[in-house]
Amino acid sequence: MIDLNRKQDPAFHQINTIEFLNVTKIHLDNGIEVNYINGGSQQILKIDFIFNAGTYFQKKPLIASSTINLIKEGTKSYSAAEIAEGIDEYGAFFEVENSYDTATLTLYTLSKYLNNVLPYVKEVLLFPTFSKNEFNIYKNNRLEKFKINLEKVSFVARTVFMEILFGKNHPYGANPTIETYDNLALSDITDFYNDFYNLDNCKILVAGKVEEQTIASLNNFFGSLSILKTTTSKKPTIILSDENSTRYIEKENALQSAIRIGRIIPNKLHPDYFGLQVLNTVLGGYFGSRLMKNIREDKGYTYGIGSGITSFKNAGYFFISTEVSSKVTPAALIEIYNEIELLRTKKIPLNELELVKNYMLGQLLKACDGPFNMAAMFGNVDMYGLDYSYYTNFISTIKKITPQTLLELGVKYLNKSDLKEVVVGLL
Amino acid sequence: MITFEKFTLKNGLKVIVHWDKSTPIVAFNLLYNVGARDENENQTGFAHLFEHLMFGGSDNIPNFDEPLQRVGGDNNAFTSNDITNYYITVPKNNIETGFWLESDRMLKLAFTEKSLEVQRNVVIEEFKQNYLNQPYGDVWLLLRPLTYQVHPYKWATIGKEISHIENATMDDVKSFFYTHYLPNNAILSIAGNVDVEEMKSLCEKWFGDIPPGVIKKRNLPKEPQQTEPRRLLVERDVPANAIYKAYKMCNRKGADYYITDLLSDILSQGKSSRLYISLVKEQKLFSEINSHILGCFDDGLLVIDGTLQDGVSFETAENAILNEIERVKTDLINGLELNKVKNKIESSHQFSETSILNKAMNLAISELLGDANEVNKEVENYQKVTAKEIYRVANEILNESNCSTLIYAKIKN
Numbered sequence: 001m002i003d004l005n006r007k008q009d010p011a012f013h014q015i016n017t018i019e020f021l022n023v024t025k026i027h028l029d030n031g032i033e034v035n036y037i038n039g040g041s042q043q044i045l046k047i048d049f050i051f052n053a054g055t056y057f058q059k060k061p062l063i064a065s066s067t068i069n070l071i072k073e074g075t076k077s078y079s080a081a082e083i084a085e086g087i088d089e090y091g092a093f094f095e096v097e098n099s100y101d102t103a104t105l106t107l108y109t110l111s112k113y114l115n116n117v118l119p120y121v122k123e124v125l126l127f128p129t130f131s132k133n134e135f136n137i138y139k140n141n142r143l144e145k146f147k148i149n150l151e152k153v154s155f156v157a158r159t160v161f162m163e164i165l166f167g168k169n170h171p172y173g174a175n176p177t178i179e180t181y182d183n184l185a186l187s188d189i190t191d192f193y194n195d196f197y198n199l200d201n202c203k204i205l206v207a208g209k210v211e212e213q214t215i216a217s218l219n220n221f222f223g224s225l226s227i228l229k230t231t232t233s234k235k236p237t238i239i240l241s242d243e244n245s246t247r248y249i250e251k252e253n254a255l256q257s258a259i260r261i262g263r264i265i266p267n268k269l270h271p272d273y274f275g276l277q278v279l280n281t282v283l284g285g286y287f288g289s290r291l292m293k294n295i296r297e298d299k300g301y302t303y304g305i306g307s308g309i310t311s312f313k314n315a316g317y318f319f320i321s322t323e324v325s326s327k328v329t330p331a332a333l334i335e336i337y338n339e340i341e342l343l344r345t346k347k348i349p350l351n352e353l354e355l356v357k358n359y360m361l362g363q364l365l366k367a368c369d370g371p372f373n374m375a376a377m378f379g380n381v382d383m384y385g386l387d388y389s390y391y392t393n394f395i396s397t398i399k400k401i402t403p404q405t406l407l408e409l410g411v412k413y414l415n416k417s418d419l420k421e422v423v424v425g426l427l
Numbered sequence: 428m429i430t431f432e433k434f435t436l437k438n439g440l441k442v443i444v445h446w447d448k449s450t451p452i453v454a455f456n457l458l459y460n461v462g463a464r465d466e467n468e469n470q471t472g473f474a475h476l477f478e479h480l481m482f483g484g485s486d487n488i489p490n491f492d493e494p495l496q497r498v499g500g501d502n503n504a505f506t507s508n509d510i511t512n513y514y515i516t517v518p519k520n521n522i523e524t525g526f527w528l529e530s531d532r533m534l535k536l537a538f539t540e541k542s543l544e545v546q547r548n549v550v551i552e553e554f555k556q557n558y559l560n561q562p563y564g565d566v567w568l569l570l571r572p573l574t575y576q577v578h579p580y581k582w583a584t585i586g587k588e589i590s591h592i593e594n595a596t597m598d599d600v601k602s603f604f605y606t607h608y609l610p611n612n613a614i615l616s617i618a619g620n621v622d623v624e625e626m627k628s629l630c631e632k633w634f635g636d637i638p639p640g641v642i643k644k645r646n647l648p649k650e651p652q653q654t655e656p657r658r659l660l661v662e663r664d665v666p667a668n669a670i671y672k673a674y675k676m677c678n679r680k681g682a683d684y685y686i687t688d689l690l691s692d693i694l695s696q697g698k699s700s701r702l703y704i705s706l707v708k709e710q711k712l713f714s715e716i717n718s719h720i721l722g723c724f725d726d727g728l729l730v731i732d733g734t735l736q737d738g739v740s741f742e743t744a745e746n747a748i749l750n751e752i753e754r755v756k757t758d759l760i761n762g763l764e765l766n767k768v769k770n771k772i773e774s775s776h777q778f779s780e781t782s783i784l785n786k787a788m789n790l791a792i793s794e795l796l797g798d799a800n801e802v803n804k805e806v807e808n809y810q811k812v813t814a815k816e817i818y819r820v821a822n823e824i825l826n827e828s829n830c831s832t833l834i835y836a837k838i839k840n
Contacts, residue, residue, distance in 0.1 A: 002634070003638070004632065006486075006487040006488075006527070006530075006531055006534075007487045007488070009494050009524065009527060010521075010523035010524055010526075010527050011523075012497070012498040012520070012521045012524060013498075013518075013520040013521060015499055015518055018451075019451070039449070040449065040781055041449065042777045042778070042780055042781060043777065044774065044777045044778060044781075072698075080698075080708070081699060081704055081708065084697060084698035084699035085699040085705075085767075087697075087699075088696075088697040088698070088699040088700075088767050088770075088771065089763065089766070089767050089770065090700075090770055091767070091769075091770025091772070091773055091774035091775075092774065093697075093771075093774070108774065108778060109774065110770075110773065110777065113770075135705070135783070137708060137711060140711075140714065140736065141707070141714040141715065142668070144667055144715070144734060144736070144737070145714065145715070146713035147666035147667065148563075148665070148666050148667065148734075150666070151561075151562040151664075151665065151666060152561060153560065154564065161724075162736070175795075231672050232726070253754050254560060255555040255559050255560040256552070256555050256556055256560045261487045270584075286496060286501075287492050287496070287501075287503075288490075288492045288493055288496050295551055297545060297549075298545065299545075299548075300544070300545040300546070300547070300548025300549050300552070301548070301552070301554045302549070302556075303549055303550075303552040303553035323552075323556050323560070324552070325551075325552055325555070343649050355493065355496055355497045356496075358496070358497055358498060358499045359496040359497070359499060359500075361499055361503075362498070362499020362500055362501065362517070362518050363501065365451055365452065365499065365518055366452050366501070366516060369450050369451065369452050370449070370450065370781055372781055
């Protein structure tokens with residue numbers, strides 16, 4: 001056996017292309033758009049029904065999320081229990097997700113039972129009854145969860161951060177309080193449903209074992225329904241927060257302080273977005289990031305620290321988040337701002353940048369693995385009217401980007417005076 | 428069906444290779460047969476602290492993460508009461524970097540003082556973040572010693588108390604490494620679009636010359652049969668009252684394991700389950716209720732936990748749980764209800780197999796339990812369960828004399 005040189009790393013190969021699973025766009029007989037990705041070896045399906053009915057469209061907190069949660073709790077033909085029973089009987093799962101822009105009902109099912117569970121999906125989407133009883137149960141139970149969340153420093157920091165970022169009056173920034181729960185009315189939900197849950201405001205995204213029969217079934221259940229026009233009077237609100245740029249919420253006896261720092265940035269549609277993703281990864285977007293190295297691996301102040309950027313349809317934001325020992329909160333803040341400042345004053349060394357680029361491409365490859373992941377990747381761009389070319393642009397932009405460009409982005413976006421800061425715990 | 432090949436190196440390292448042509452990613456999962464149950468009672472939390480130290484550099488490679496990130500890979504690890512598991516996902520063409528990194532830290536860790544000092548602090552912060560600075564965070568720190576009196580499951584993987592982590596020394600670290608981190612105490616599982624022969628030669632190349640060691644026979648005390656109800660009442664500054672009921676059950680390999688899992692599903696899997704329908708929707712006593720099992724390598728627990736609605740007394744809430752338990756002990760469940768939980772198992776299983784990493788992990792864990800191929804029999808094992816068996820197990824284990832109850836009360840203002 002040849003002597004092994006364990007100090008020498010094995011040769012490696014850069015990722016040049018990523019194979020995207022094909023997405024096919026069709027329309028049901030009545031015009032509903034369906035996108036599907038066929039793949040994988042399991043006989044299973046994941047079907048998303050995506051409505052433009054997220055938080056952005058609500059007049060008060062809680063309405064959008066309550067609506068998507070309550071559509072499952074009783075319909076014209078079935079009680080809440082019958083729906084749950086009908087779905088469970090075939091081993092299927094419902095999942096609802098309310099995001100800032102969209103509200104999604106997802107069905108996970110074995111392909112062989114698709115026709116057994118679609119009747120329930122149809123009822124839930126089209127004929128929910130929103131009974132007073134179900135509404136009250138839902139509201140009470142959510143309020144209990146909310147009260148528990150208010151005891152968590154990370155939860156409070158996250159919600160207060162959104163508030164000072166976008167302002168209390170913007171749907172992205174308005175948070176519920178106990179009073180909002182008390183004042184939530186059933187008519188808020190039914191109005192919201194009537195305004196936004198029309199089929200012309202819905203797209204269907206299917207992934208897994210998609211066969212001719214799958215599409216025929218969808219057409220059978222949804223393609224013959226008449227479509228109402230959604231006349232959403234909702235206008236995009238101007239995002240301008242008049243909140244103070246820092247907020248400190250003291251929590252007696254807190255063992256850790258939760259910190260959030262960040263700002264509004266452009267969303268996916270802006271040319272700076274890819275560069276900002278690189279900058280974010282360098283700073284706090286992976287385990288070897290500068291924040292992790294400094295604040296966890298060198299100082300031991302925290303179990304974890306990270307940063308991220310998020311894109312909404314009408315804005316984006318950048319954030320740093322951590323929970324640090326409350327004994328060292330001021331020291332941790334100093335180190336965080338030091339790391340931010342470095343991105344504005346010093347070019348990222350080529351060696352570090354190369355690592356980050358490779359890491360990001362590897363993560364993209366993983367994010368595209370299999371039909372379910374790929375469907376999520378498609379959904380994430382489709383809502384902006386973009387397609388897979390977004391990802392090929394991402395790859396080529398990442399590969400080309402230079403330390404100079406990133407320094408300029410740092411100067412442009414990471415000025416301390418533009419950053420908002422929330423601390424919940426002890427300073 | 429997960430197809431795989433299995434072989435063992437001369438030093439005792441067991442290897443499983445599963446090929447799946449559909450993915451560009453390879454999962455590389457290395458499981459060590461050591462967990463918190465192998466700790467000394469005065470040095471708890473050590474297996475988990477040690478997992479953190481595994482990222483502090485090895486003999487020939489100063490930093491574990493960087494070279495992997497440089498080739499587009501990612502990794503993490505977890506420690507349970509039974510095992511410590513390290514996993515990597517990496518683009519297929521760069522799989523050798525995984526071999527290089529994992530074999531070097533199996534060969535010899537760097538053992539730097541700095542790493543020990545920092546990771547002690549990091550783990551203490553993890554302790555605070557997840558167990559102390561969270562509402563209900565200390566539940567398992569209370570429930571474990573209540574349910575287990577002699578078996579090492581009586582402490583959580585994070586440890587009994589922070590001082591155990593503070594007191595860990597470099598000598599302890601070294602002795603732990605040379606006792607447990609041996610090729611003959613590990614299982615490597617590789618899944619992806621890989622060639623088995625190539626994996627064999629890479630295994631030989633990187634792991635072949637790591638010397639095996641002597642593995643001490645595990646000799647854990649068996650938890651004696653519980654004979655009386657146990658109760659603990661605590662008061663905490665939380666917004667709502669909560670109750671936890673833990674019933675002893677068999678271990679992961681026990682004949683009744685699948686039956687007990689389905690019993691727990693009957694009680695609380697999904698929104699048509701008995702506890703949810705009766706206690707949350709109809710009687711409105713709980714804002715949330717769950718039941719689940721701990722699939723432990725030694726005797727486990729079936730746990731029912733719920734958060735009480737405001738104004739509901741503990742007595743009323745607990746009696747309502749007991750009534751549901753009485754029902755499942757009195758009447759045979761009907762075929763439809765049994766079929767429902769079996770169908771859920773089948774679909775969950777199919778969805779879990781869409782993840783290459785899940786497959787690699789499950790193969791390694793199954794192999795440690797005796798045979799990797801058990802992953803392919805799981806659904807069938809659930810399918811075989813009958814209503815009579817569920818009735819029998821419910822009557823055997825869902826008794827108060829077999830139960831530990833934690834009453835977690837909010838402090839009255």
